[in-house]
Amino acid sequence: MLVGLTGGIGSGKSAAADYFQTLGIDVVDADLASRAVVEPGQPALEKIADHFGSHIIDQHGQLDRAALRKKVFSDVAERKWLQQLLHPLINNYLVDQVKAAQSDYCLLVNPLLIESGQQQWCDIVVVVDVSVATQLSRTMARDDNTREQVQAIIDAQTSREKRLNSADYVVTNDQDLDFLHEQIKTLHNELLLRCQKHPG
Helix, strand or coil, X not given: CEEEEECCCCCCHHHHHHHHHXXXXXXXXXXXXXXXXXXXXXXXXXXXXXXXXXXXXXXXXXXXXXXXXXXXXCCHHHHHHHHHHHHHHHHHHHHHHHHHCCCCCEEEECCCCCCCCHHHHCCEEEEEECCHHHHHHHHHHHHCCCHHHHHHHHHHCCCHHHXXXXXXXXXXXXXXXXXXXXXXXXXXXXXXXXXXHCCC
């Protein structure tokens, strides 16, 4: 069984995914996939440098993700160009990782699960939810971004309402980690029961 986990920036998807992992669940992370396909030596990195200019590569030969983020979140056409390049590569990488999963169910973590259409791959969709105000304050504190930069990222993602409408389960992450972990433990047990009822 494939379980999709999503949520807006600053919602705490990573904290949720980390806890699923401690419960013995294989986690496939789209953010890690998006890094893997632009590693030095990968054809996508060369295409990005050709398109945006060599300054998009740092002195270690790695993609300067912060510089790229500024470019694509201020220009819709550039964001679309990048998505058309990377999405097929990321999809192939994720499919291979999901096939290799060994746990009772596999967790696919993607902030763009709904936008990318990957929710269609999933048997269950779980949304980690917080208010937009919490997204703003957490992300500004974590990434040292301005309010405008964070708001642009939130605006580029699917709306909170649409995300919640796509959810089979909602995990609320507006309190401490214990509160988050309790909800995930309950959900994990329910998902294990579903796996037993519908093996394979």
